[in-house]
Amino acid sequence: MPNPEKTEAVQNKRQEARPLDAFDRKILGELAVDAGLSYAELGNRAGLSAPAVHERVKRLRATGRIRGTVAVLDGPATGKPFLAFVHVDSTGWGKTQELLALSELPEVEEVHSVAGDTCMLLKVRCASSRALEGLLARLYALPSVKATRSYVVLSTFLERTPQAGITSALEEAPLVAPSRETPA
Amino acid sequence: MPNPEKTEAVQNKRQEARPLDAFDRKILGELAVDAGLSYAELGNRAGLSAPAVHERVKRLRATGRIRGTVAVLDGPATGKPFLAFVHVDSTGWGKTQELLALSELPEVEEVHSVAGDTCMLLKVRCASSRALEGLLARLYALPSVKATRSYVVLSTFLERTPQAGITSALEEAPLVAPSRETPA
DNA sequence: TAAAGGAAGGAATGTCATTCGGAGCAATCG
DNA sequence: CGATTGCTCCGAATGACATTCCTTCCTTTA
The missing domain is CATH 3.30.70.920 (Lrp/AsnC effector binding domain/regulation of amino acid metabolism (RAM) domain)
Incomplete structure (x- = not known):
């Protein structure tokens, strides 16, 4: 019989407390642009083997990071x-x-x-x-x-789905003096 | 030597004067929701064989109807x-x-x-x-x-990429009397 | 320090994408 | 009116790739 407390802890770890390491974000970034890449090619770009990438993608789908795979139609x-x-x-x-x-x-x-x-x-x-x-x-x-x-809309210059990247510089250099709540 | 006039006509036919028959639109509609479908399954839903679907999808990509295939990330x-x-x-x-x-x-x-x-x-x-x-x-x-x-944005109720369907009823029943420019 | 859980890599297998050849059909031209 | 050309479909064969299994390594925990 599994320990409920531990099970919950593990589930939490699986579902939220996994902060998307560099491999995950690299994979997400590539797939958000082209989901037709093979796992081998994806592994090359991320520095992992094909099964490892497959495992991660499966997890990213299961945890809801990847909502689905769609064909983008031209209006x-x-x-x-x-x-x-x-x-x-x-x-x-x-x-x-x-x-x-x-x-x-x-x-x-x-x-x-x-x-x-x-x-x-x-x-x-x-x-x-x-x-x-x-x-x-x-x-x-x-x-x-x-x-x-x-x-x-008269002209569309950019139109894409959510990207994986996060520009950390946007959270720096606020307009006023930074508060002491979030020290570097 | 090919007839230039005829060549242009054929190219026009290929590039624009192909008004997306019911098969194409069905395929586009399915792929816009789930691009992970196999060609066999896609053929079942559209009423075509796998190679026929493959041929059409290849053409839809080549003619720009399908811009690409992407993984939809959850923000x-x-x-x-x-x-x-x-x-x-x-x-x-x-x-x-x-x-x-x-x-x-x-x-x-x-x-x-x-x-x-x-x-x-x-x-x-x-x-x-x-x-x-x-x-x-x-x-x-x-x-x-x-x-x-x-x-x-406080809540997102719907967020998706362009869909293949066209509601023809939206172009009917105008607010004023219909002009004689577009008779039924 | 020992044990356990998780993750990655290599190899094997099954599925599916892709290609090839042939047939039916429509439009076009002689 | 008949022949030909071009197009699209389907069935079968091939090749690539997704997916799984198993072993090994690393990290974490007791």
Whole structure:
């Protein structure tokens, strides 16, 4: 019979207290750019053998670091050249259920609740300006939607999924004198 | 010697005048959700043999419909739990070169120029609020950046890459009477 | 110091991606 | 109207690669 306390400790170690060593981050960085790499090639780049990389990737998937592997489609080339960000101001709170229904549409790519002068932020990609109009019509059909502001994308300079790298320099050199809470 | 006119026609047919038949769209739809499917399984779902699917996928990649295959990383699980959309107001025009330099940072995931009351729209994901502050500091360090408005994401309800589906109903039922330009 | 857990490397095996050849079909041209 | 060309599909064969097993090494713990 396993010791429950120890089991929990091990699970914690597995699930959260594993701070992604350099090998993991290197593997994640490569896979975030090209998931079609073979484990052998991935091992070459990371300095590990193929089985070792396989083991780590399996763990990264199991622990949720890697959410999945997808093919990135080109919007214009697949018939949806219109990209827009839509800010939604809604009355009340918790009416998100209605907005989530819009997630069924393949045109809706992202739905976030945000802090700021707006409530919800949508990223939508559709076939034409008329389709965008139809989407806004559906938004306004929701009783809780008070107003929307659309930002139609003219040019996309960069668009990618989350990357593995972390720029530590961003956390240094604050605007004011550093507090003593986080000494070097 | 090939007929130039005919060659061009064929190339056009290959590069643009191929309107993605039902098989292609089905394949794209599946791969956009899970690129790890085997060609045999993909063939089952699309109603084709494995070599036929392989041929189509190769063509979809060659024609740019599929931009690549990537592993989707989980932001919080990989150490970057702070997601924000930053609107940038800049003076002048064509100063995007400076903004593109920020694309080097793995924290910057998207850079668009948009129509609306703002010029540029950035999607950034970073490790902490301090890192976000550091990123904004770098933005304001650019001489053309006049102001920014940040929308920090509180909850993400949906976040995915471009999908293959197109909701044709969105282009129907316009708000006003349909013009005679596009008769049924 | 001894023991145990975890991780990496090498080799073997199974699965799958990829290629090759042949057949059906449509459009085109004579 | 018939022949030909080009395209796409399928079945089989091959090769590469993912996946597993097992041994060894290292680190941690009692």
